[in-house]
Amino acid sequence: MTPAARLSAAIELIDTIDAQRVPAAKALKEWGTAHRYAGSGDRAAISGLLWDVLRRRASSAWIMDEDTSRARVLGMLRLERGMSTDAIAALCDGGRFAPEPLTSGERAALTSRTLAEAPAHIAGDYPEWLDGYLAQVFGDDRVAEATAMASRAPLDLRVNTLKAKREKVQGSIAHLGAQPTRWSPIGLRIELGADARNPGIHSEEDFIKGAIEVQDEGSQLATLLSAAKPGEQVIDLCAGAGGKTLALAAMMQGKGRLIATDSDKRQLAPIFERLSRAGVHNADVRAPKGEGDTLGDIRASADLVLIDAPCTGTGTWRRNPDAKWRMRPGALEVRLKDQVEVLDRAAALVKPGGRIAYSTCSVLPPENGEQIRAFTARNSDFTVVPPSQTVTVLWDKAEDFAAATLQSPEGLLMTPRRTGTDGFFVSILKRKPLSSQA
Structure with missing residues (x-):
């Protein structure tokens, strides 16, 4: 297919x-089935175009009026790919399979219109009802923050330290252009261009042997900040497919007791094969029964309960641009209730002196700082560990990482603009020792 036909x-x-x-995703799959003549490169390019349009849905319409x-x-x-009016016109020449030629109005819009006068939610490409929440956390920077959340994400990998070292894995997948992640000491990053196909990580020998897993650097950091240690009793309360469970197991070096569970047993289905491939032997998976x-x-009695809380996923918009346009206020209300339930459940599991590591892949204050304030208000024996102390697990990068995040008394927030990761909020809550409790 020609570039014009792809358009x-x-x-x-x-x-x-x-x-x-x-x-x-469903529309793309059905299109591919109906157009089997399209090669893998064509499908990847068309997919890239579609996701980029969804990322810039509001601002693109504004530019064109x-x-x-x-x-x-x-x-x-014009906005995402940075193409000139003439370059766009060359694709729209009205030829076979090409879009119709630009109208005079379209050419004028592409040449002269800007986002300078656009409302924040248009310039930042997010639903208007979320503007108040983003203004609450980012203020006048919300357009810049949201724009970064609309850019294409790289592919991040976590090296499984139970089986390999980062330097060795980087060498073995050098053909993919993998480079060390900025903050995580166990991560590798593969940058992806606009039309690039996702590399076949699952067919790489290092993946097959369990030496690497796909995991955003922000998710890696959220797990590292929990400071899980060998010999501890650790519970992954919202384990899902097991991404953070695997990371916890590596931090524990196979020593101690690791329990993975989830309220939805269907979410746990992939975890068994993943644990086996990663060489994890100290994990107990518990699916709900009746x-x-x-x-x-x-x-x-738990030293650590990690909560990868159910949330709106606003921090992952650059990976799921379709989701942000389908999100409704009711979804936030449901997630807030889920978070209250899981936090209160975790509180009953933690021993005196133990801790809860609460994280969301959201940037919305009600799911983050407000949720933590409400939790400590109803659980006076828990206090928030200051972010300045939380980041010390990153050793030589702790100071720079802390400066890059958005910190509050309740925790820290990573964003694509600030840290180059997905949006992640992390709060470490410590339960007072018995001697300190009233």
Whole structure:
């Protein structure tokens, strides 16, 4: 397919998504099935165009002064891909499989319109109802922060230190262009261009042998900040597919007791194979059964409970641009209730002197600082460990990392703009020793 034909396909896909209200991933899959002549490079390029349009959906329409599939694609080429009007016009020549030529209005819009007068939610490409929340946490920087959250994410890998060292793995996947992550001492990053296909990590020997896992650097850091130690009793309370469970196991060096559980046993399905591949032998996976308490034998005895809390996922917008446009206020309300429940459950599991590591992949204050303030208000025997103390586990990078994050009395926030990671909030809560409790 020619670049022009790919552009036409992207416009067609956006029409389908708008008309049928289907998720972008589903639309892409169905398009690929119906157009088997399209090669893998074509599908990757069209997918890149589609996701970039979703990232810049509002601002692209503003630039073109028209909210249609074609207008959004043209505006995206200008804003996200940095293409000139003439370069865009060359793709839209009206030839076979190419979009129709630019109108005089489209050419004028591409040449002269800017985002200077656009409202914050338009310039930052996010739903208008979220503007107050983003203003609360970022103030006048919210457009810059949201714009960074709309950029394409790199592919981050975590080296499994139970099986390998970062330097060795970097050498063995040098053909993928992997470089050490900025903050995480166990991470590697592969930068991806606009039309780049995701590399076949799952077919790499290092992945097959369990030496690497796909995990955003922010998620790696959230786990590292929990400071899990060998010999401790650690609970991953919202383990899901096990990404943080695997990271905890490596931190514990196979020593101690690691329990992984989740309220939805379907989410746990991949964890067993992942633990086996990673060489983890000290993990106990507990799936919920009926009305029984899967952790009934662990009352006030855990050294650490890690909570990868259910959340809105606003911090992962650059990976899931489709999700932000489908998000509704009701979803936030549901997640807030889920977070209260999981925090209160964790409080009953932690021993005196133990700790809770609470994290979300969200940037919204109600899920982060406000949630922590409410928790400590109803649990007076827990206090927040100051972020300045939390980051010391990063050793020589602690000071620079702390300066890059957005800190509050309740924890720290990573963002794509500040730390180059997904958006992650982390709070470490310590339970007072018995001698200190009233």
